[in-house]
Amino acid sequence: MPTQSESQTSRTTPPDPDAAALRVSDLVKTFQGRGEPVHAVRGLSLAAHAGRITALLGANGAGKTTTLQCAQGLQRPTSGTVRLLGADPWRASPDLRARVGVMLQDGGLPQAVRPGELLRHVSRLYADPAPVDELVGVLGIGSFLGTPVRRLSGGQKQRVALAAALVGRPEVLFLDEPSAGLDPRSRQLVFDLVQRLRDQGTCIILTTHLMDDAARLADYVYIVDRGTVAVQGTVAELVSAQRDAPLVMSVTLAPQHAAALRADPPWRSPDFAGVEWTVKDRTVTLSGPLTPELVREMTAWATRDDTLPEAMSVQPRSLEDVFLEVSGRDAR
């Protein structure tokens, strides 16, 4: 994955904040419902740049969709500011909206219309649209161009929605859960296209709950938790071995040995305070402050138990580990 200017990027500051295509500062969005007010976003700041893929990760209800909606001009912030290509998206002019493409999570497609008609219609809203036929070819939607949207599969709808977001050849592209419902082949197709757009200079902002997607695509990641940015950085930085709890160790054993290990785990000693462990089938996974002493303790245990582990590994944390750590923080 190209890293561009990542090397100069510190974990807490995105690159060149002044050059951001999208800048969200101290965004607060409170919904006044019938009961208690709902604080969907509580002081969130982020920046997204041209030629980069910026990912917002977060559990359901973390506030990422509301943040995107404020950035797209669909919601009015309660307080804070949003600048999209230098303007307020809530009052965006048609010409500003022409520079921005939006693919919504639920597609936003009229159900009775056929994809071909819809794309041709949307292209008429732009002065200089992308040729519809070419988008149709790139995204492989030619075979169902004449099928009413309501009869398309989820993955087909996703591709039509992406085509609709690209018709205006946007400088800023919002993708809400872009790979939802896609089979592996379509997913690859969409990923290739998104990466090509990034390389051509498009600012891409995507939300996802799939860590794999974020790890593969994103140049910069914001993990959103309870309406604010909990952690941010490049994927490499987030999973970096420089952090406090960098590693995960997993050990897979034959069933009777796995049971023995569970009954008398060597990491019970006070020397290894803070080590957390989970068991799934025959695999024990340890995380927390892992040390060479713990690895030695583990191999010593295997020697005592006279067993050779089927698999044993020490790995950096995955993005998912980071995500679970952050979004699980005293929430549940």
Added chain:
Amino acid sequence: MSAPAQTAASGPEPAGRRRAASLARRVLAQARFETMTMVRNGEQLLLLVILPVLALVALTATDLLDPYRTGDASRADVAVPGILVLCVLSSAFSGQGIQTGFDRRYGVLRYLSTTPLGRGGLITGKLLAILAVLALQYLLVAAVALWLGWDPSPGAVLSSLPLLVLVALTFTGLGLLIAGTQRAEATLAVLNVVWVALAAGGGVIFPAASLPGWLSWLVGWLPSAAAGDALRACFLEGTVPVASVIVLAVWAGLSWAATVKCFKWV
């Protein structure tokens, strides 16, 4: 595969910035798109065309409207004004209301309001689509009615046009208000039930004055009754009743003000 992608999304800003199509082009494109969607839907076609025409035929084949005939007016003469209002109810209120309700549920309104069309362009496009469909309905009803003995004065036909636009504005406002604040299923149910209630007893086909006592007074304030009265006066007496126009204008103002304030786009 890379060649088309190059065109589909070429560099950041090669030949100047992306621009929106002109306002007229955007709104007309949306009007065309909405019109096509409205007239292609089977259920909508029943509501827009078949029911009004059936009602027209039924009213001229029976003596239901005979008590309201004056002078040398034919049954068709008495029926057509109400049928035209019924057409507006079908296209502006139920038809577009239901379509908007489902567009809202499927995120179509959200998506389109992020395009150069925007919220204002979207609503203007819908309004123009309603007027286009209404024009088609008018032509069709007129053709059938002429065959059934309708004999309007050209002046009445001419002055019915601005009246119908006002009626369409009023019912579009009311339909959008419901579509923009209720769930799609609730919108569907409410709009259909209200269509039937207004068609039967809302002063559309039978004047509100024909209803008993206080009910007549109450129904008389409804936009449907004001619309029926205005169109009947226009065609049968050659006048434009100011009171009915004021009632309609007040309903139009209130419904659009409420729609602008309460419509939930997200």
